[in-house]
Amino acid sequence: MSDLARQQSEFQHAILTGDxxxxxxIPDSPREKRETLLGVYRYAYASRLVEAxxxxxxxxxxxxxxxxxxxxxxxxxxxxxxxxxxxRWFSGNLPDFLKSAEPYSKHPVLSDFAxxxxxxxxxxxxxxxxxxxxxxxxxFAPEAWAGLTFRPHPSAQRLDLSTNAAxxxxxxxxxxxxxxxxxxxxxxxxxxxxxxxxxxxxxxxxEEAMMWDEAACGLTFGVLCSMLATYDDPDGAAARGANYLHxxxxxxxxxxxxxxA
Amino acid sequence: xxxxxxxxxxPAAHLKQPVSDAKPPFLGFGLGLRAQHxxxxxxxxxxxxxxxxxxxxxxxxxxxxLRILDRIRARYPVVMHGVSLSIxxxxxxNFEYLASLRDLARRVEPKWISDHLCWTGVHGKNLHDLLPxxxxxxALDHVVGRVQLVQDFLGRAIVLExxxxxxxxxxxxxxxxxxxxxxxxxxxxxxxxxxxxxYVSAFNHGYDPMTFLEGIPADRxxxxxxxxxxHMDTHIVxxxxxxxxxxxxxxxxAALKRFxxxxxxxxxxxxxxxLDEIMVEVERTRxxxxxxxxxxxxxxx
Numbered sequence: 215m216s217d218l219a220r221q222q223s224e225f226q227h228a229i230l231t232g233d234x235x236x237x238x239x240i241p242d243s244p245r246e247k248r249e250t251l252l253g254v255y256r257y258a259y260a261s262r263l264v265e266a267x268x269x270x271x272x273x274x275x276x277x278x279x280x281x282x283x284x285x286x287x288x289x290x291x292x293x294x295x296x297x298x299x300x301x302r303w304f305s306g307n308l309p310d311f312l313k314s315a316e317p318y319s320k321h322p323v324l325s326d327f328a329x330x331x332x333x334x335x336x337x338x339x340x341x342x343x344x345x346x347x348x349x350x351x352x353x354f355a356p357e358a359w360a361g362l363t364f365r366p367h368p369s370a371q372r373l374d375l376s377t378n379a380a381x382x383x384x385x386x387x388x389x390x391x392x393x394x395x396x397x398x399x400x401x402x403x404x405x406x407x408x409x410x411x412x413x414x415x416x417x418x419x420x421e422e423a424m425m426w427d428e429a430a431c432g433l434t435f436g437v438l439c440s441m442l443a444t445y446d447d448p449d450g451a452a453a454r455g456a457n458y459l460h461x462x463x464x465x466x467x468x469x470x471x472x473x474x475a
Numbered sequence: 476x477x478x479x480x481x482x483x484x485x486p487a488a489h490l491k492q493p494v495s496d497a498k499p500p501f502l503g504f505g506l507g508l509r510a511q512h513x514x515x516x517x518x519x520x521x522x523x524x525x526x527x528x529x530x531x532x533x534x535x536x537x538x539x540x541l542r543i544l545d546r547i548r549a550r551y552p553v554v555m556h557g558v559s560l561s562i563x564x565x566x567x568x569n570f571e572y573l574a575s576l577r578d579l580a581r582r583v584e585p586k587w588i589s590d591h592l593c594w595t596g597v598h599g600k601n602l603h604d605l606l607p608x609x610x611x612x613x614a615l616d617h618v619v620g621r622v623q624l625v626q627d628f629l630g631r632a633i634v635l636e637x638x639x640x641x642x643x644x645x646x647x648x649x650x651x652x653x654x655x656x657x658x659x660x661x662x663x664x665x666x667x668x669x670x671x672x673x674y675v676s677a678f679n680h681g682y683d684p685m686t687f688l689e690g691i692p693a694d695r696x697x698x699x700x701x702x703x704x705x706h707m708d709t710h711i712v713x714x715x716x717x718x719x720x721x722x723x724x725x726x727x728x729a730a731l732k733r734f735x736x737x738x739x740x741x742x743x744x745x746x747x748x749x750l751d752e753i754m755v756e757v758e759r760t761r762x763x764x765x766x767x768x769x770x771x772x773x774x775x776x
Contacts, residue, residue, distance in 0.1 A: 218614050219565035221644065222597045222606075229602060239609075240642045244681035246709040251679070254641040254712055259602050266603075296601040299559035299572045300531045304603075342537035368536070411539040 228252060229259050230295065263291045263304060270305045271331045273386045274324070286318060302339075306332065323395035326379030333371045333406040334413040340369035343469040350471060351463060358473045360436030364429045364459075365470030369408035372427060373415075374401040380417065409466045416465070421445040422458050435459070495631045496663050499587040499697045502552050502738040504761040506753065509743065513543050515750040523551065523757060527740045528583070530557035530590075534575045544583065552586050554698070554738075555579065556667075559601065560590035562625065562635065563608045563618050566597045573628050580629065587697065589634035589667050592618070592655065609644035610654040615661075622662035634697055635659075636667035639675040639704075639713030651676065652690030659695040666691065668734065669700035670727045671719065671742075675711045684726055688733055696734045701727060701760060702742040716745035719756055727760070728767050736768060 215223075224236040240248045264287035268275050275283045290311050296304045309332055312318040313325035345367060354362060378396050385392040403423035406415040418426065424445065425438050433441075435455065443451035462468050503524025508516075510532075515521065526547060533544050547553065559572060580588060593605040608614050626632055637655060649657075659666055668691060677684035703717030719727075719741070731737070739760045743753060765771075 216565060216613060216617075217646070218609070218611070218617055219597070221609060221646075222565050222594060225606065226597055226600065226602065229604075230600070239645050241645055243643075243679055243710065246679075248642065251641045251710060254710070255604060255606065258604055258712075262603055296596075296603060297599055299561070299569060299595070299601055300534055301603050302531065302535060339535040339538035339540060342541075369538075408538065411542065 229256050232256070260288055260291050263296065263301075264288060266301045267305045267308070270335055271308065271328060273383055274327055274331055276386050277327065277382065277392065278324075286312075289315065308332065321395065322397060323377040323379050323382060326375040326377045327383060329373055329375065330379055330383055330404070330406070330415065333373055333404075334415065336371065337369040337406050337408040337413040338411075340367075340408060343368050345466040346463060346468050346471055348460070348463055351459070354471075354473055360434060360439075361473050362435040363432050363472055364435075364462075364468050365472075366426075366430050367407055367467055367469045369406075369413075370430075370467055371406045372423065372430075373404040373406060374423075375404065376401055378402065380404060380415070405467070407465070407467055414465075421454070425455060425458055426462075494626045494663070497632075498665065498694075499634070499738075501736050502554070502586060504757055504764070505551075505554075505738065505740040506757055507556075507740055507742045507744075508544075508547065508553075509747055510540070511747045512750045512753075517543070517546060519750075521750060521754060523754075525552040525554065525586070525738065525740075527554045527556045527742075528585075530555045530576060530579060530588070531559055533583075534579055541582075548583055553583055555583060555585040555588045556636075557588070557590040558605070559595055559603075560625065561593070561595040561601075562590060562621050563592060563614065564594035564597055565617065566599070568621065568624060570628075573625065577629055587634050587665070588629060588631065589636060589698065591636045591638050592658070593638045605638040607638070607640040607642055607644070610647040610649045610651055612648055615649075615654060615657055618658055619662045622658065622664050626663065632663050632665060634665040634667050636669050636698075636700065637672050637676070638669070639672040639679075639711075641679055641710060641712070643680055650687075650690065652687045656690065656692050656695075659692065664695075665697045666695045667698040667700060668696045668730060668737070669702070670730055671700065671702040671704060671723050672713060674723050674726055675704055675713050679710050685729065688726070688730055691734075693734050696737055699727065699730060699734075699737050699739040699760075700742050701739060701756070702744075714745060715742055719759075724759070724763070728763050731764050731767050736764065736771070739764070 227233050228236040237248050237252060240252060242248050243251060264284055267287045278286065290308060293311060294307050309325050309329040312328050318324050376397055378393060378398060380402055382392040382395060403418040404415050405418055405426060421442060425442060428441060429438055439452045439455045442455050505525035505527060506523050508526040508528045533540055557576065591605050594608065595604060595606060596602045622633065637651065655666060673684045673687050677687060701719050702715045703719050705712045705714040741753060741756045
């Protein structure tokens with residue numbers, strides 16, 4: 215190992231762990247001791263990353279308050295040192311961290327809340343793609359519809375939350391008192407996407423969630439309607455399917471439709 | 476002569492594409508682009524000659540930031556300024572990062588691409604800080620090689636900035652300005668002279684900032700940064716969260732006298748004020764340059 219590589223390794227170790235070995239190679243400045251000067255880097259490291267987390271998870275910060283958020287943030291920084299050159303992706307493991315690390319894992323609303331904020335962040339700067347309109351759908355002859363397949367917009371993501379985190383998020387967004395966190399018997403099925411430039415989310419019924427998930431896998435409209443028929447009135451399945459599809463198209467959730475293979 | 480041909484270090488040097496080493500043009504007096512000012516810029520017509528973007532803020536798949544950047548670059552010259560090149564790191568080069576940087580450059584067509592003389596991490600970790608290096612011959616050889624690699628990858632000479640430092644290393648064999656001068660001479664990179672960083676480092680390490688200024692080759696400097704800092708009595712931290720202080724304005728005037736007409740921006744990264752407030756500082760960079768330098772006709776970048 216070169217001397218430069220060894221020195222960088224020890225400097226990084228000093229910042230991440232508090233080890234003082236590198237101080238032997240750092241002189242005092244004319245006005246300040248080396249420990250204090252090295253401390254500038256140590257302080258900046260964690261505070262910069264926690265600040266980035268505050269930016270990514272603005273409403274989780276509101277929900278937890280300064281002290282609890284920063285304590286959580288420092289725990290995350292220690293558990294998940296950044297491995298990506300772009301700070302944009304640093305907090306990406308936060309939902310998993312909150313789900314698995316105590317004491318946060320005892321409050322499942324936190325992981326769900328972070329999942330929702332992450333999904334909205336990811337939708338915000340997801341890849342661009344054209345969206346289809348009602349006219350694109352109308353161009354297909356009625357007999358072609360059973361064979362239609364659909365391509366979701368790159369920003370679209372599905373989330374199943376086990377708590378009322380979405381209701382808590384909406385209350386905080388509206389600057390209102392959030393409801394008490396509760397676990398749900400049925401998951402809260404969300405569809406998150408970007409409409410033009412604005413991240414959005416929509417709560418889905420079990421039926422619509424099933425149809426979206428299967429449509430995203432490439433099943434044809436005809437098969438999707440057959441599946442819908444197992445959820446509710448079979449005679450109304452095609453109409454319900456067309457209604458869901460209409461909603462997706464007008465919301466800008468689809469970037470492509472094609473007729474058969 | 477291209478940059479790569481000056482100091483070939485690779486046996487495959489003859490396979491390299493030519494690297495443009497043309498000195499970038501003088502752009503005038505600009506501002507670091509921040510999201511807080513998007514609306515005021517696009518809805519108004521601020522007297523800003525050019526913008527510097529933080530490259531990583533736009534190294535994303537899509538969405539509003541890139542759409543706004545497209546609109547701004549259609550109206551203003553843009554320069555890309557990165558914080559994660561980690562040019563001095565002894566870790567293997569991150570070619571995924573470089574490819575993303577190159578993709579953004581193809582979209583933005585920046586007047587130049589800059590980053591910092593520093594490292595940001597080793598062993599697969601990124602500390603997201605501009606970490607100091609020892610000014611040794613070993614470090615110089617290492618950084619020269621990395622700069623040449625990056626320049627070959629991007630097909631253009633890059634621009635490197637002096638960072639604010641809080642520590643020095645006992646094994647340094649030369650000064651920072653000697654290191655920067657030699658780095659620029661050997662690699663063909665240009666220099667971004669951060670006036671505030673010179674002031675901060677000079678205070679922290681107890682030398683005269685004018686010595687630094689006089690030690691930098693004038694023909695290699697293509698940009699100035701101006702920013703504020705936080706004074707802690709015994710040391711200064713480069714926080715970019717205050718207006719530029721009077722001492723740094725004085726140093727800016729001295730830098731103009733030494734380096735001539737150099738493209739300048741105001742950098743603000745925290746406690747970002749409304750655009751009209753920060754425009755006062757942009758106008759001051761312009762006013763000082765016109766006051767201390769000979770007429771504009773003489774500057775050609």
